[in-house]
Structures are given as C-alpha cells and as structure tokens.
Amino acid sequence: MKFTTFRNRKIAYSVQGKGRPIVLVHGFGEDSFVWKDYYPYFTEAGYSVLTLDLPGFGASELVDNLSIEAMAEVIHAVAEEANLQKFLLVGHSMGGYASLAFAKKHPERLYGLGLFHSHPYADSEEKKEGRLRSIEVVKAKGTPLFVKQFIPNLFAPKFAQSHTFLLDKLIHRAARFRDESVIAALEAMRTRPDQSEVLRQFPLPVLFILGQEDQAIPKDAAMEQITLTDSASILLLEEVAHMGMFEATRKTQQAIAQFAEFCINLAQTA
Numbered sequence: 234m235k236f237t238t239f240r241n242r243k244i245a246y247s248v249q250g251k252g253r254p255i256v257l258v259h260g261f262g263e264d265s266f267v268w269k270d271y272y273p274y275f276t277e278a279g280y281s282v283l284t285l286d287l288p289g290f291g292a293s294e295l296v297d298n299l300s301i302e303a304m305a306e307v308i309h310a311v312a313e314e315a316n317l318q319k320f321l322l323v324g325h326s327m328g329g330y331a332s333l334a335f336a337k338k339h340p341e342r343l344y345g346l347g348l349f350h351s352h353p354y355a356d357s358e359e360k361k362e363g364r365l366r367s368i369e370v371v372k373a374k375g376t377p378l379f380v381k382q383f384i385p386n387l388f389a390p391k392f393a394q395s396h397t398f399l400l401d402k403l404i405h406r407a408a409r410f411r412d413e414s415v416i417a418a419l420e421a422m423r424t425r426p427d428q429s430e431v432l433r434q435f436p437l438p439v440l441f442i443l444g445q446e447d448q449a450i451p452k453d454a455a456m457e458q459i460t461l462t463d464s465a466s467i468l469l470l471e472e473v474a475h476m477g478m479f480e481a482t483r484k485t486q487q488a489i490a491q492f493a494e495f496c497i498n499l500a501q502t503a
Contacts, residue, residue, distance in 0.1 A: 260350075299421050323348075329351020330425055332351075345496035
C-alpha cells in the first residue's frame with residue numbers, strides 16, 4: 234500500500250499494472266480487499282488499476298466531518314498523488330455515491346463512470362430511519378456484531394450458503410473497523426443529496442451493474458436510474474445480490490473491461 238494525506242489524515246491506496254487507468258472504489262463496510270481478484274485480470278489486459286481505502290476503512294484514517302463529497306475529494310487527492318490525469322471510475326455501493334460526487338465536480342478527469350450496485354438517489358425516509366437504527370446498533374453493541382448481521386445480507390442466499398469462508402473473511406476484516414468510522418459512513422450516506430441531475434448532465438458513458446436479488450437497492454430505483462442518461466451500458470446479473478465482484482467475478486470483470494475499452498476508444502476519436 235502507498236499513502237497520501239487528506240485533511241491531515243493518512244489515506245491508503247494501491248496502484249498495480251501499467252497502462253490505461255481504472256480506479257475502483259469500494260463500498261460501505263468494505264475496503265480495497267474486495268477488488269483483489271480484479272488486479273491480475275486487468276493488469277494482464279493492459280490496464281493500470283488504482284484502488285483506495287475510503288476514510289475510516291482499511292488502512293485509511295477517519296477524517297473529520299466525513300461526507301460523500303469528502304470521499305469524492307479523497308478520490309481526487311489519490312488520483313493527484315498517483316498522477317492520473319484521466320481514468321475510468323467505478324464505484325461499488327457507497328463508492329458509487331462518492332464516484333457520482335466526483336463526476337459532478339471533476340468530469341474532465343473521466344473517460345466514463347461505472348455504478349456497481351449503486352444509484353444516484355438520496356435515501357428515502359424509510360432508509361434514513363434504517364441508517365439511524367444501524368447507528369444505534371453500532372453504538373450499543375459495537376461494529377463486530379453489526380457486520381456479522383449486515384454482511385451476509387449483501388449476498389444472494391444460495392451464494393452465501395456455499396461460500397461461508399469468504400463471508401467469514403469479510404466479516405473478520407470489517408469487524409476491525411472502528412465504531413466511529415462505521416457511524417460516520419452511515420451518517421454520510423443518510424445525509425447525502427440526490428445526484429440524479431449529475432447523471433442527466435454527465436456527458437460520458439455510464440455503466441450500470443445490477444443484481445436481480447439485490448436487497449440493498451430498491452428495484453425501482455435500480456431500473457429508473459438507467460433512464461437518466463442516453464449513454465447507458467447495462468449488466469443485469471441473475472442470482473446475484475449486492476456483491477457482484479464475488480458473486481459474478483468474471484462477468485463483472487469482462488463488463489468493466491469492455492466498457493473501459495469503449496470509453497477510451499471514444500475519447501481518442503472525439
């Protein structure tokens with residue numbers, strides 16, 4: 234891992250391979266470990282892969298006043314440190330929220346945008362109440378118990394039952410996150426603004442990766458967002474919930490690689 238600083242806090246990131254750059258941003262309750270199977274695939278295909286740990290997760294320190302916009306600026310700071318002038322940005326779940334915020338402020342730095350089990354909408358009132366309940370659970374019982382309940386629900390039941398070692402590993406990693414970090418991220422998601430207009434105004438292609446069994450994203454929101462852009466590429470995964478990087482590794486790798494090729498070629502011919 235390499236490190237840079239943001240608001241006087243340490244931010245961890247990694248760059249692997251040489252070639253056309255792709256930046257992958259993890260979601261809530263995760264760190265850059267979730268992309269481990271993506272490194273060899275993309276580096277062998279001629280891409281440079283940058284991953285980072287968002288503030289408070291993995292090896293990155295929590296920053297004061299964490300927000301989705303702050304996460305976007307962390308992406309910017311890491312891209313600057315790695316000297317990435319232009320890249321494809323793909324964000325999973327909460328990482329998608331941060332990627333949209335980045336696209337709003339720095340569209341000139343992108344070839345395209347990927348929303349991986351994510352969407353542009355603000356939390357509904359029901360979802361906000363759910364975030365508050367999660368915050369209370371973390372405060373009362375701690376992160377280890379919270380993630381033990383939270384992480385299995387991100388997977389389709391059939392996959393979860395047959396991959397208990399993977400789930401245990403993800404739970405073990407997440408259990409090490411500080412309570413303050415988990416609470417700050419939950420609050421950042423709860424208070425994030427609607428970013429639908431970002432997709433409407435975004436001038437570049439957008440990739441949507443969706444899971445048919447995803448319980449974390451309302452199905453109506455997942456499908457409605459596709460209509461916000463005229464340049465949508467869509468991968469709808471059967472028997473997959475919210476963790477397509479594990480549940481459908483090769484399909485999602487291929488989709489991102491094909492999308493990256495399309496976006497970069499489009500930029501070169503523009």
